[in-house]
Amino acid sequence: MSGHNQFALLKQRRFLPFFIVQALGAFNDNIYRQAIIGLLFYLGVSDEERTLYTNLAPALFILPYFLFSALAGQIAEKLEKQRLIVITTAMEIVIMSLAAIGFLTQNMPVLLIALFCTGLQSTLFGPVKYSVLPSILKPEELTGGNGLVEMGTSISILTGMIAGGMIFALAGSHGPMVAAVAIIALALFGNITARMIPRVDAGAPALKINWNPLTESLAVLRMAKKHKAVRNAILGVSWFWFFGTVLTSQLPTYAVVNLGGDETLYIFALALFSLGTGVGSLLCEKLSGRIVEIGLVPLGAFGMSAFLLDLYFARTGTVTISDLNGFSFLQQPGSWRIVIDLLGIGLFTGFFVVPLFALIQSRTDKSEMSRVFAALNIQNSGFIVLAAVLGLLTQNLLGWSVPQLFLALAIGNVLVAVYIFSIVPEFLMRFLSWVMVRTLYRLRVHGVEANVPDEGAALIVCNHVSYMDALILSATIPRPVRFVMYYKIFNIPVMRWIFTTAKAIPIASPKENAALMQRAFDEVDAALAEGELVCIFPEGALTKDGEMATFKSGVEKILARRPVPVVPMALKGMWSSMWSRRDTRLGRMRVPRRFRAHVEVVAAPAVDGASTDAAQLETLVRALRGDQA
CATH class of the missing domain: 1.20.1250.20 (MFS general substrate transporter like domains)
Structure with missing residues (x-):
């Protein structure tokens, strides 16, 4: 990787x-x-x-x-x-x-x-x-x-x-x-x-074409709304076009009136925004670790608003000079602040939109994908027209200046972002987990993208080393994962919100709470029946010495009810990292000496859930883990 x-x-x-x-x-x-x-x-x-x-x-x-x-x-x-x-x-x-x-x-x-x-x-x-x-x-x-x-x-x-x-x-x-x-x-x-x-095969070669544009437009728009995350990713992409249309349509006037430029300075300003967008788009893969990381979307949204807000404060009024080209503009006081703002807006725009496109592609059935993107184009065109109309109305009827319009757009962008993230908390949850994991660890991932299925139900089994295991796995697996975790870890302050948003499944031992344990098994079966990914830690507890414990029979009970494919995974390097039990004598969580530890996540090909058991899965995970925990 x-x-x-x-x-x-x-x-x-x-x-x-x-x-x-x-x-x-x-x-x-x-x-x-x-x-x-x-x-x-x-x-x-x-x-x-x-x-x-x-x-x-x-x-x-x-x-x-x-x-x-x-x-x-x-x-x-x-x-x-x-x-x-x-x-x-x-x-x-x-x-x-x-x-x-x-x-x-x-x-x-x-x-x-x-x-x-x-x-x-x-x-x-x-x-x-x-x-x-x-x-x-x-x-x-x-x-x-x-x-x-x-x-x-x-x-x-x-x-x-x-x-x-x-x-x-x-x-x-x-x-x-x-x-x-x-x-x-x-x-x-x-x-x-x-x-x-x-050659690229058709998604639905037997599809019967509906030639009525009105009814089919409504049909594809409904199709795009079936999956909540896809629906709101489409909304996000359309907002990107609204945001970009408002910004770029005002640059010609802004360059002349507020920057004192000639007709070429507009192209210079547009070039800065486009360059930033291109760089941001390219950086997405590096920042995401080659997975569809929608945690970048909130980062992009708030970064867009921050730089656009600074652009408003950088030049709120008109200027007395005129006919500046790009080179002469750079000689003016405060010009580099505006350059950085335009580059920054473009950079974070790239962070915002690229993961949204990747999410739509990764979570839409291939037999419907072209029609979903057709729905996206219909919605995009509506947002573009709306942006042009609002730009004219605010300036001609309300008398707003271009910087005032930029200020309103920055505020509106925050409100839209908060709305999207409130109705699909997965976006914000992934952002928080992405920030935490990338801050605390240096991750290397092997085999996850090749061995975790793109769609359909599967059970993931992994060794259990630290309180951060679920967060690390969720940050490396492209699809949403339902984690089965010990209820005391689930209830850790702050982390509880993340785990709840991720629809984690708390579990307890039969001695602690038999009803909770049975409810957990029922939730696991229901999630697998819906085609979701479920991850369990079959050891049943964090390792106390860095070595793997014997896998318990809970995994066999799950597979007996629903024999789905099982993907063995292993965490390596976590024992010496943050929030493991290393050097803890009283069994309490503590911050260890090692920060930014090198951690590896390794996955093996899926095995048939109908013909495996806990012992075989334990052997596979031990082989993946090697001598490290």
């Missing part, structure tokens, strides 16, 4: 062609849209006409997401995905050829029709873009792969805007020809690259 590099995916055929295709698509879309604006300036149209076109263009691009996302999700579910990507990139060639005619004839209606068609093509590609990743990536690669895709998208959007904006500035009278050739060439290159993507 420690030697893995997510950039290695860029050397592999299963990922590289797809990465290039999605990055080229975003790059070409933004070249096209910015070149349209460049053509308006080149033609010298009136301010009123230019305002009409610049407001109409985004509406035409986003409209197909409302109208056709549900249909696109069904098509992406029914067809083999590599074939569909080839089809959509071939559509892009046709659409960009129409757009090229618009540029060459300098015909704005033709360009706007082509822009609508570009939105339609993006709508069809959208459900494929993210639903294909779980099919071409291993579970432990999902976070890193999503990080690369988000980084590629951010950089492509930024460079596309810059390149599209420069075409008419540099090419002059040859601008229409350069724009026409560029967008067709990029579309051709994307289609050629799409043919190199390996």
